[in-house]
Amino acid sequence: MSAINLDNITDAVINHGDGGEKNPRLHEIYAGLVKHLHAFQREVNLTTEELDIGRQFLFKLAQPNQDFPDGEIHLMTDCLGISETCILLEDAENEGTTEMNVEGPLYIPGLPERQSGDKTGECEVGDPLFIHHKVTDRDGNPLANCIVDIWQPNGEGYYFVQREHLPEWNFYGRFRTDDNGEFDFQTVVPGDYPVPLTGPTGHMLDQLGRHGYRAAHIHYIVRPDDHDDFTTMMYFNRSKYVDSDTIFSVKDFRVDVIEHDDSAEIETKGLDKPFCTLDYTFVVP
Numbered sequence: 500m501s502a503i504n505l506d507n508i509t510d511a512v513i514n515h516g517d518g519g520e521k522n523p524r525l526h527e528i529y530a531g532l533v534k535h536l537h538a539f540q541r542e543v544n545l546t547t548e549e550l551d552i553g554r555q556f557l558f559k560l561a562q563p564n565q566d567f568p569d570g571e572i573h574l575m576t577d578c579l580g581i582s583e584t585c586i587l588l589e590d591a592e593n594e595g596t597t598e599m600n601v602e603g604p605l606y607i608p609g610l611p612e613r614q615s616g617d618k619t620g621e622c623e624v625g626d627p628l629f630i631h632h633k634v635t636d637r638d639g640n641p642l643a644n645c646i647v648d649i650w651q652p653n654g655e656g657y658y659f660v661q662r663e664h665l666p667e668w669n670f671y672g673r674f675r676t677d678d679n680g681e682f683d684f685q686t687v688v689p690g691d692y693p694v695p696l697t698g699p700t701g702h703m704l705d706q707l708g709r710h711g712y713r714a715a716h717i718h719y720i721v722r723p724d725d726h727d728d729f730t731t732m733m734y735f736n737r738s739k740y741v742d743s744d745t746i747f748s749v750k751d752f753r754v755d756v757i758e759h760d761d762s763a764e765i766e767t768k769g770l771d772k773p774f775c776t777l778d779y780t781f782v783v784p
Contacts, residue, residue, distance in 0.1 A: 509533060602718070628686050630779075641676070646675055654690050692712065714741040717732065
Protein backbone atom coordinates (compact mmCIF):
# COMPACT_ATOMS: atom_id res chain seq x y z
CA MET A 500 0.00 0.00 0.00
CA SER A 501 1.31 3.47 -0.89
CA ALA A 502 1.80 6.12 1.77
CA ILE A 503 -1.65 7.45 2.69
CA ASN A 504 -2.48 11.03 1.72
CA LEU A 505 -5.55 13.11 0.91
CA ASP A 506 -5.46 11.98 -2.71
CA ASN A 507 -5.60 8.24 -2.07
CA ILE A 508 -7.20 7.63 1.35
CA THR A 509 -10.75 7.30 0.00
CA ASP A 510 -9.79 4.63 -2.56
CA ALA A 511 -7.63 2.89 0.03
CA VAL A 512 -10.58 2.53 2.42
CA ILE A 513 -12.96 1.37 -0.33
CA ASN A 514 -10.52 -1.20 -1.73
CA HIS A 515 -9.48 -2.62 1.65
CA GLY A 516 -11.32 -5.91 1.26
CA ASP A 517 -12.55 -8.30 -1.42
CA GLY A 518 -14.15 -5.60 -3.60
CA GLY A 519 -17.66 -6.90 -2.98
CA GLU A 520 -17.09 -10.55 -3.83
CA LYS A 521 -18.67 -11.81 -0.60
CA ASN A 522 -21.48 -9.24 -0.41
CA PRO A 523 -21.84 -7.05 -3.53
CA ARG A 524 -24.71 -4.92 -2.26
CA LEU A 525 -23.04 -4.20 1.07
CA HIS A 526 -19.87 -3.17 -0.74
CA GLU A 527 -21.86 -0.88 -3.05
CA ILE A 528 -23.43 0.89 -0.05
CA TYR A 529 -20.13 0.95 1.84
CA ALA A 530 -18.21 2.46 -1.07
CA GLY A 531 -20.82 5.14 -1.67
CA LEU A 532 -20.94 6.00 2.02
CA VAL A 533 -17.16 6.32 2.30
CA LYS A 534 -16.98 8.52 -0.81
CA HIS A 535 -19.65 10.90 0.48
CA LEU A 536 -18.34 10.99 4.04
CA HIS A 537 -14.83 11.83 2.91
CA ALA A 538 -16.18 14.46 0.49
CA PHE A 539 -18.23 15.95 3.35
CA GLN A 540 -15.14 16.16 5.56
CA ARG A 541 -13.28 18.02 2.84
CA GLU A 542 -16.21 20.34 2.09
CA VAL A 543 -16.62 21.57 5.68
CA ASN A 544 -12.95 21.10 6.66
CA LEU A 545 -14.01 18.96 9.64
CA THR A 546 -11.69 19.25 12.64
CA THR A 547 -10.68 16.47 15.03
CA GLU A 548 -12.50 18.30 17.84
CA GLU A 549 -15.70 18.45 15.80
CA LEU A 550 -15.35 14.78 14.91
CA ASP A 551 -15.14 13.93 18.62
CA ILE A 552 -18.32 15.94 19.29
CA GLY A 553 -19.96 13.94 16.51
CA ARG A 554 -18.86 10.64 18.05
CA GLN A 555 -20.34 11.65 21.41
CA PHE A 556 -23.56 12.71 19.69
CA LEU A 557 -23.90 9.34 17.93
CA PHE A 558 -23.27 7.55 21.24
CA LYS A 559 -26.07 9.57 22.90
CA LEU A 560 -28.44 8.79 20.02
CA ALA A 561 -28.05 5.07 20.69
CA GLN A 562 -28.80 5.34 24.42
CA PRO A 563 -32.32 4.50 25.66
CA ASN A 564 -34.31 7.28 27.29
CA GLN A 565 -37.81 7.79 28.70
CA ASP A 566 -39.39 8.57 25.33
CA PHE A 567 -37.36 6.11 23.23
CA PRO A 568 -36.45 2.82 24.94
CA ASP A 569 -34.43 1.83 21.85
CA GLY A 570 -32.66 5.17 21.51
CA GLU A 571 -33.19 8.03 19.07
CA ILE A 572 -31.48 6.80 15.90
CA HIS A 573 -34.88 6.26 14.25
CA LEU A 574 -36.01 9.76 15.24
CA MET A 575 -32.77 11.31 13.97
CA THR A 576 -33.03 9.67 10.55
CA ASP A 577 -36.60 11.00 10.39
CA CYS A 578 -35.60 14.56 11.28
CA LEU A 579 -32.76 14.53 8.74
CA GLY A 580 -35.17 13.53 5.97
CA ILE A 581 -33.32 10.24 5.48
CA SER A 582 -36.35 8.07 6.25
CA GLU A 583 -38.59 9.98 3.84
CA THR A 584 -35.98 9.99 1.07
CA CYS A 585 -35.95 6.17 1.19
CA ILE A 586 -39.74 6.17 0.88
CA LEU A 587 -39.64 8.60 -2.06
CA LEU A 588 -37.13 6.37 -3.86
CA GLU A 589 -39.20 3.22 -3.24
CA ASP A 590 -42.48 4.90 -4.22
CA ALA A 591 -41.22 6.63 -7.37
CA GLU A 592 -42.87 4.18 -9.78
CA ASN A 593 -46.25 3.93 -8.02
CA GLU A 594 -47.94 6.73 -9.95
CA GLY A 595 -51.72 6.78 -9.62
CA THR A 596 -51.80 4.95 -6.30
CA THR A 597 -51.97 6.06 -2.69
CA GLU A 598 -48.53 7.29 -1.70
CA MET A 599 -46.33 5.38 0.72
CA ASN A 600 -44.99 7.01 3.86
CA VAL A 601 -42.89 6.25 6.92
CA GLU A 602 -44.22 3.98 9.66
CA GLY A 603 -42.77 5.93 12.56
CA PRO A 604 -41.70 4.50 15.92
CA LEU A 605 -45.12 4.15 17.59
CA TYR A 606 -46.74 1.29 15.67
CA ILE A 607 -47.41 -1.61 18.04
CA PRO A 608 -48.11 -5.15 16.75
CA GLY A 609 -51.24 -6.85 17.98
CA LEU A 610 -53.73 -4.03 17.42
CA PRO A 611 -57.23 -4.87 18.68
CA GLU A 612 -59.74 -6.09 16.10
CA ARG A 613 -62.53 -3.56 15.56
CA GLN A 614 -65.80 -3.64 13.63
CA SER A 615 -66.79 -1.16 10.95
CA GLY A 616 -68.39 1.85 12.59
CA ASP A 617 -66.52 1.44 15.88
CA LYS A 618 -65.21 4.35 17.89
CA THR A 619 -61.45 3.92 18.20
CA GLY A 620 -60.77 6.07 21.27
CA GLU A 621 -61.85 8.60 23.86
CA CYS A 622 -60.72 12.23 24.13
CA GLU A 623 -62.56 15.38 25.21
CA VAL A 624 -60.26 17.54 23.10
CA GLY A 625 -60.63 17.63 19.31
CA ASP A 626 -63.53 17.56 16.88
CA PRO A 627 -65.34 14.22 16.58
CA LEU A 628 -64.52 12.75 13.17
CA PHE A 629 -66.43 10.13 11.17
CA ILE A 630 -64.29 8.51 8.47
CA HIS A 631 -65.37 6.36 5.52
CA HIS A 632 -62.68 4.48 3.62
CA LYS A 633 -62.63 2.25 0.57
CA VAL A 634 -59.72 0.13 -0.69
CA THR A 635 -59.36 -0.64 -4.43
CA ASP A 636 -56.76 -1.82 -6.90
CA ARG A 637 -55.42 0.36 -9.74
CA ASP A 638 -58.44 -0.51 -11.91
CA GLY A 639 -60.95 0.56 -9.26
CA ASN A 640 -61.91 -2.95 -8.22
CA PRO A 641 -62.83 -3.12 -4.51
CA LEU A 642 -60.60 -5.26 -2.30
CA ALA A 643 -62.69 -7.25 0.16
CA ASN A 644 -61.44 -8.66 3.47
CA CYS A 645 -58.46 -6.32 3.40
CA ILE A 646 -56.85 -5.68 6.80
CA VAL A 647 -56.22 -2.02 7.63
CA ASP A 648 -54.23 -1.10 10.75
CA ILE A 649 -54.84 2.41 12.07
CA TRP A 650 -53.13 4.41 14.80
CA GLN A 651 -53.02 8.09 15.69
CA PRO A 652 -52.50 10.61 18.49
CA ASN A 653 -55.53 11.93 20.34
CA GLY A 654 -56.89 15.47 20.00
CA GLU A 655 -54.13 16.76 22.28
CA GLY A 656 -51.40 15.14 20.18
CA TYR A 657 -50.59 12.18 22.47
CA TYR A 658 -50.40 8.49 21.59
CA PHE A 659 -51.64 6.24 24.38
CA VAL A 660 -48.14 4.85 24.94
CA GLN A 661 -46.88 8.34 25.82
CA ARG A 662 -49.20 9.02 28.76
CA GLU A 663 -49.92 6.55 31.58
CA HIS A 664 -53.44 7.89 32.19
CA LEU A 665 -54.63 7.14 28.62
CA PRO A 666 -56.59 3.92 28.02
CA GLU A 667 -54.72 1.06 26.41
CA TRP A 668 -55.07 1.00 22.61
CA ASN A 669 -56.69 4.45 22.59
CA PHE A 670 -57.04 5.40 18.89
CA TYR A 671 -55.40 2.18 17.69
CA GLY A 672 -57.28 -0.55 15.86
CA ARG A 673 -57.44 -3.15 13.09
CA PHE A 674 -60.34 -3.10 10.61
CA ARG A 675 -61.35 -5.33 7.71
CA THR A 676 -63.04 -4.16 4.53
CA ASP A 677 -66.46 -5.55 3.59
CA ASP A 678 -67.40 -7.08 0.22
CA ASN A 679 -67.37 -3.59 -1.32
CA GLY A 680 -63.89 -2.85 0.03
CA GLU A 681 -65.30 -0.37 2.56
CA PHE A 682 -65.24 0.34 6.29
CA ASP A 683 -66.03 3.23 8.66
CA PHE A 684 -64.87 4.37 12.05
CA GLN A 685 -65.29 7.22 14.51
CA THR A 686 -62.30 9.07 15.93
CA VAL A 687 -61.24 12.66 16.63
CA VAL A 688 -59.26 15.04 14.46
CA PRO A 689 -55.74 14.39 15.78
CA GLY A 690 -53.68 17.17 17.30
CA ASP A 691 -50.31 18.48 16.16
CA TYR A 692 -47.51 17.41 18.47
CA PRO A 693 -43.77 17.90 18.97
CA VAL A 694 -41.37 15.01 18.76
CA PRO A 695 -39.68 14.47 22.16
CA LEU A 696 -37.17 17.28 22.51
CA THR A 697 -35.28 16.40 25.71
CA GLY A 698 -32.71 14.15 24.04
CA PRO A 699 -29.89 14.68 21.53
CA THR A 700 -32.26 15.08 18.56
CA GLY A 701 -34.14 17.85 20.35
CA HIS A 702 -30.85 19.54 21.22
CA MET A 703 -29.82 19.49 17.56
CA LEU A 704 -33.15 20.97 16.45
CA ASP A 705 -32.82 23.73 19.05
CA GLN A 706 -29.28 24.60 17.96
CA LEU A 707 -30.45 24.81 14.34
CA GLY A 708 -33.46 26.98 15.17
CA ARG A 709 -35.85 24.27 13.95
CA HIS A 710 -39.23 23.52 15.52
CA GLY A 711 -39.96 19.89 16.35
CA TYR A 712 -43.66 19.67 15.44
CA ARG A 713 -45.40 16.97 13.45
CA ALA A 714 -48.42 17.98 11.39
CA ALA A 715 -51.68 16.30 12.45
CA HIS A 716 -52.01 12.87 10.83
CA ILE A 717 -53.37 9.33 11.00
CA HIS A 718 -51.18 6.29 10.27
CA TYR A 719 -52.30 3.33 8.15
CA ILE A 720 -50.90 -0.03 7.11
CA VAL A 721 -53.06 -1.53 4.36
CA ARG A 722 -52.73 -5.30 4.03
CA PRO A 723 -54.56 -6.66 0.93
CA ASP A 724 -54.71 -10.41 0.29
CA ASP A 725 -53.16 -10.35 -3.20
CA HIS A 726 -50.96 -7.25 -3.00
CA ASP A 727 -47.99 -6.12 -0.98
CA ASP A 728 -48.67 -4.36 2.32
CA PHE A 729 -48.10 -0.64 2.22
CA THR A 730 -47.74 2.02 4.89
CA THR A 731 -49.00 5.58 4.56
CA MET A 732 -50.11 8.66 6.51
CA MET A 733 -53.10 10.92 6.00
CA TYR A 734 -52.40 14.57 6.84
CA PHE A 735 -54.93 17.29 7.67
CA ASN A 736 -54.76 20.60 5.80
CA ARG A 737 -56.09 22.42 8.86
CA SER A 738 -52.83 21.64 10.71
CA LYS A 739 -50.60 24.59 11.52
CA TYR A 740 -47.54 22.55 10.54
CA VAL A 741 -48.76 20.89 7.34
CA ASP A 742 -46.20 22.88 5.32
CA SER A 743 -43.31 22.55 7.79
CA ASP A 744 -43.54 19.06 9.28
CA THR A 745 -40.29 18.32 11.10
CA ILE A 746 -39.70 14.93 9.45
CA PHE A 747 -40.53 16.20 5.92
CA SER A 748 -43.13 13.54 5.19
CA VAL A 749 -46.13 15.65 4.10
CA LYS A 750 -46.70 15.07 0.40
CA ASP A 751 -49.97 14.81 -1.54
CA PHE A 752 -52.05 12.72 0.89
CA ARG A 753 -53.59 15.79 2.55
CA VAL A 754 -57.30 16.02 3.29
CA ASP A 755 -59.92 18.59 4.19
CA VAL A 756 -62.64 17.55 6.59
CA ILE A 757 -66.27 18.55 6.13
CA GLU A 758 -67.53 20.40 9.21
CA HIS A 759 -71.10 19.85 10.45
CA ASP A 760 -72.72 22.25 12.91
CA ASP A 761 -76.42 21.65 12.20
CA SER A 762 -78.16 20.83 15.47
CA ALA A 763 -80.28 18.08 13.92
CA GLU A 764 -77.22 16.35 12.47
CA ILE A 765 -75.39 16.67 15.78
CA GLU A 766 -78.32 15.10 17.63
CA THR A 767 -78.52 12.27 15.08
CA LYS A 768 -74.90 11.40 15.81
CA GLY A 769 -75.58 11.37 19.55
CA LEU A 770 -73.19 14.27 20.13
CA ASP A 771 -73.37 17.59 21.95
CA LYS A 772 -70.98 19.54 19.71
CA PRO A 773 -70.16 19.96 15.99
CA PHE A 774 -68.40 17.12 14.20
CA CYS A 775 -66.47 16.43 11.00
CA THR A 776 -66.60 13.82 8.25
CA LEU A 777 -64.27 12.72 5.48
CA ASP A 778 -64.18 10.10 2.75
CA TYR A 779 -61.04 8.68 1.17
CA THR A 780 -60.34 5.76 -1.17
CA PHE A 781 -57.00 3.94 -0.91
CA VAL A 782 -55.62 2.77 -4.26
CA VAL A 783 -53.25 -0.12 -3.64
CA PRO A 784 -49.93 -0.11 -5.55
